[in-house]
Amino acid sequence: MKSIPFAGWHTPNDLEERLNRNVQYMLLGLGAAWLIMFTYVVLITLRERKLRKELDRVRRMVESASADR
Amino acid sequence: MREKIIIGLAIFAGGLLAWNMNTIFTALPDELNQGAIYRIIYFHVPANILGMLGFGLGMLLSIGYLVTKDLRYDALAASVTEVSLVFASIGLATGSIWARIIWGVWWAWDVRLTSWLVCWLIFGGYLMLRRAIDEPIQRARFAAVVSVLGSVNAYISYMSIKWWNTQHPQPVLTIRDGGGMAPGMEAPIYWNLLALACFSAILVMVRMRQESFAREIDTLRRMAHAQ
Numbered sequence: 001m002k003s004i005p006f007a008g009w010h011t012p013n014d015l016e017e018r019l020n021r022n023v024q025y026m027l028l029g030l031g032a033a034w035l036i037m038f039t040y041v042v043l044i045t046l047r048e049r050k051l052r053k054e055l056d057r058v059r060r061m062v063e064s065a066s067a068d069r
Numbered sequence: 070m071r072e073k074i075i076i077g078l079a080i081f082a083g084g085l086l087a088w089n090m091n092t093i094f095t096a097l098p099d100e101l102n103q104g105a106i107y108r109i110i111y112f113h114v115p116a117n118i119l120g121m122l123g124f125g126l127g128m129l130l131s132i133g134y135l136v137t138k139d140l141r142y143d144a145l146a147a148s149v150t151e152v153s154l155v156f157a158s159i160g161l162a163t164g165s166i167w168a169r170i171i172w173g174v175w176w177a178w179d180v181r182l183t184s185w186l187v188c189w190l191i192f193g194g195y196l197m198l199r200r201a202i203d204e205p206i207q208r209a210r211f212a213a214v215v216s217v218l219g220s221v222n223a224y225i226s227y228m229s230i231k232w233w234n235t236q237h238p239q240p241v242l243t244i245r246d247g248g249g250m251a252p253g254m255e256a257p258i259y260w261n262l263l264a265l266a267c268f269s270a271i272l273v274m275v276r277m278r279q280e281s282f283a284r285e286i287d288t289l290r291r292m293a294h295a296q
């Protein structure tokens with residue numbers, strides 16, 4: 001079985017530096033959560049805009065087709 | 070009416086989240102063993118709860134579709150599942166960042182993490198499947214089956230920390246017989262859960278509106294081809 005290397009080897013020994021790292025990763029975690037949420041909101045907003053445009057286009061197409069007949 | 074509900078929910082959820090973030094960052098002390106990083110739990114746990122509940126709700130709606138053949142169930146199932154996948158992504162990302170500090174690794178192949186990743190992949194596949202099939206009835210039927218299978222996996226993931234010894238922590242919330250947190254530290258989890266549940270309700274409503282647009286476009290196209 002492949003063992004997972006002990007990450008403690010790579011962590012800084014200095015207590016203050018470790019505490020800073022702790023805060024940095026907390027902010028990274030919260031930032032990642034907001035980034036994912038924000039990205040999704042942007043994506044569904046763009047999708048909504050695209051769907052509205054498409055709906056208008058298809059409506060006009062159907063109206064012009066029925067007017068021609 | 071729907072717009073007013075969305076705006077009302079957004080104001081409520083935004084206010085609640087702002088107040089709760091203030092509590093989390095200014096009133097609560099660092100956790101004794103973990104330090105500041107423990108605050109990730111305030112997003113990690115609510116996001117995963119909403120992900121699991123959403124997948125379960127999606128399964129019930131999918132069964133509703135299979136029983137009634139009403140495409141509105143399918144549209145709601147797709148909306149709920151997509152939003153739940155976003156919350157599951159937040160859960161996976163925040164958990165991984167927390168693990169890097171506490172466990173020393175970004176990822177461990179233990180039962181909880183692996184089953185939740187598999188669940189995420191299944192529901193990612195669910196959304197890809199929906200895009201790949203144009204015929205609405207066939208799409209709804211296949212998607213419903215995938216949703217049911219994925220939700221069984223979500224339940225296994227939920228129970229995995231009780232059924233097996235995992236590297237992932239055992240339940241800490243009192244509602245799951247955990248009781249591993251001080252009451253003052255536990256309450257903000259529920260407030261964040263409420264705020265994020267309101268956000269997810271907003272997102273589901275927006276997605277439902279898009280589903281109805283897509284249905285209308287489909288119907289108009291069929292009309293245009295029939296003329």
